[in-house]
Amino acid sequence: MAVRVAQEWFAICGGCEVTILDVGEPLLDVLPELEFVHMPVIMDHKLYGQTGEQTAMEIPEADVGIISGGVRNEENRELAELMRSRVNTLIAMGSCASFGGVPALANQYVLEDLYERVYRGNSTTDAGATPSGDVPALLDRVYALHEVVNVDIHLPGCPTTPDMFVAALMHLLKGTPFAVAEKSVCDTCPTIREKKAVSTLKRPLESVEGVGEPLSQARCFMEQGFLCNGPATRAGCGGMDEGVPRCIRAYMPCRGCFGPLSLSANPMVDMMGALSTIGLDPKEIPDRAATFNRFAGAGRLQPKRVRG
Amino acid sequence: MAGDDFEPLIIVYTCYWCSYTAADLAGTSRIQYPPNIRIIRVQCSGMVHPNLVIDALTNGADGVLMCGCHEGDCHYREGNLRAKARADAISLMLEDFDLEPERYRLEWVAASEGPRFAEVVTEMVDRVKEVGPSPYG
Numbered sequence: 001m002a003v004r005v006a007q008e009w010f011a012i013c014g015g016c017e018v019t020i021l022d023v024g025e026p027l028l029d030v031l032p033e034l035e036f037v038h039m040p041v042i043m044d045h046k047l048y049g050q051t052g053e054q055t056a057m058e059i060p061e062a063d064v065g066i067i068s069g070g071v072r073n074e075e076n077r078e079l080a081e082l083m084r085s086r087v088n089t090l091i092a093m094g095s096c097a098s099f100g101g102v103p104a105l106a107n108q109y110v111l112e113d114l115y116e117r118v119y120r121g122n123s124t125t126d127a128g129a130t131p132s133g134d135v136p137a138l139l140d141r142v143y144a145l146h147e148v149v150n151v152d153i154h155l156p157g158c159p160t161t162p163d164m165f166v167a168a169l170m171h172l173l174k175g176t177p178f179a180v181a182e183k184s185v186c187d188t189c190p191t192i193r194e195k196k197a198v199s200t201l202k203r204p205l206e207s208v209e210g211v212g213e214p215l216s217q218a219r220c221f222m223e224q225g226f227l228c229n230g231p232a233t234r235a236g237c238g239g240m241d242e243g244v245p246r247c248i249r250a251y252m253p254c255r256g257c258f259g260p261l262s263l264s265a266n267p268m269v270d271m272m273g274a275l276s277t278i279g280l281d282p283k284e285i286p287d288r289a290a291t292f293n294r295f296a297g298a299g300r301l302q303p304k305r306v307r308g
Numbered sequence: 309m310a311g312d313d314f315e316p317l318i319i320v321y322t323c324y325w326c327s328y329t330a331a332d333l334a335g336t337s338r339i340q341y342p343p344n345i346r347i348i349r350v351q352c353s354g355m356v357h358p359n360l361v362i363d364a365l366t367n368g369a370d371g372v373l374m375c376g377c378h379e380g381d382c383h384y385r386e387g388n389l390r391a392k393a394r395a396d397a398i399s400l401m402l403e404d405f406d407l408e409p410e411r412y413r414l415e416w417v418a419a420s421e422g423p424r425f426a427e428v429v430t431e432m433v434d435r436v437k438e439v440g441p442s443p444y445g
Contacts (some may be wrong), residue, residue, distance in 0.1 A: 268404070269358055269362045270357075271359075272398075272400070273359060273397060276396060277394060282396050282397035288404070
């Protein structure tokens with residue numbers, strides 16, 4: 001019997017759904033085993049019934065639930081709870097669902113300031129009253145999915161990789177446990193590390209030294225003075241067989257899109273430690289809280305009030 | 309905030325080679341200092357990463373005092389210089405976590421400086437008493 005899959009998307013760009021479609025040929029092997037019962041991005045299954053005849057939202061019962069995106073508004077929260085009650089295994093897909101992702105950068109500001117700055121105070125917008133009826137109200141901040149409901153599997157990444165998604169599905173189909181290894185990007189990075197910076201902090205538009213040479217002969221990008229989130233970021237972007245991280249492969253420093261190594265870690269604290277340890281000046285970091293928590297803001301960024 | 313009956317809890321990281329011996333010396337010399345500290349002996353001040361300090365402060369400690377060998381005296385040559393480099397990062401982050409700068413202090417205390425250890429601890433306890441309990445309780 002096919003495994004029933006339900007999928008929903010919350011505060012997200014849609015990139016993780018593209019990952020599902022991007023699986024390619026391996027998808028042909030698993031498709032006969034899967035039955036998608038709810039997935040707004042590819043199928044027409046409406047929450048209030050096909051003609052809107054129902055009064056409450058409904059998601060069919062399923063074996064596996066996949067949610068991408070952080071929990072931003074009341075509707076997201078209600079749907080997350082509904083999905084949790086309808087599925088056996090819940091997967092948080094992508095960094096937004098796992099850690100809040102880029103939308104959670106908004107958590108640096110209190111909600112009222114966000115309204116003011118983005119909507120009411122914007123010079124190109126004629127601001128109306130804040131809608132109250134037909135639009136779900138925003139929550140006080142962006143929440144990661146596990147802050148709202150129990151999550152069984154986290155698939156980090158912005159977006160997560162097709163082979164990680166397939167690996168998780170295959171494990172579920174076989175009934176074996178699945179977890180992403182707790183290794184950092186640095187653990188899978190081939191560059192040379194000597195634990196000492198050879199330069200002061202550089203701007204990202206300057207070019208990394210050693211481009212074109214084999215990576216195993218290049219100096220660690222952070223020691224060259226480029227902010228690289230590798231020490232505080234989970235490995236996995238290079239594929240499930242722990243290949244070279246994707247940005248490193250392109251001679252670019254890691255941006256941290258696979259999020260922290262554990263749900264309780266704070267990448268900013270780890271990164272400030274890592275860069276001061278090798279001799280870079282922590283005072284030179286522009287906007288450290290957002291730079292290092294770029295993909296992990298939920299529960300980690302402290303709100304501040306904007307003046308003026 | 310800072311009532312008279314507030315007794316702060318202060319975590320003191322001391323290095324094995326200098327500062328822990330200094331704490332020992334303060335004890336054997338029967339020098340009095342406030343009982344608010346909990347000493348954690350580490351091999352070198354250079355092995356205390358900032359997350360250990362931030363975790364302590366956000367999980368119940370009211371202050372963190374880090375003690376190591378004087379500059380140039382590190383048993384591992386430059387461990388204490390790492391601790392010093394990290395101190396800047398820690399001070400910056402205290403602000404991000406809404407913590408007062410007084411809650412963290414880095415001091416060099418040599419093995420022979422028992423009285424100085426007692427003095428540093430007394431000062432630290434007094435300062436933290438002034439700023440009051442940690443907002444993280």
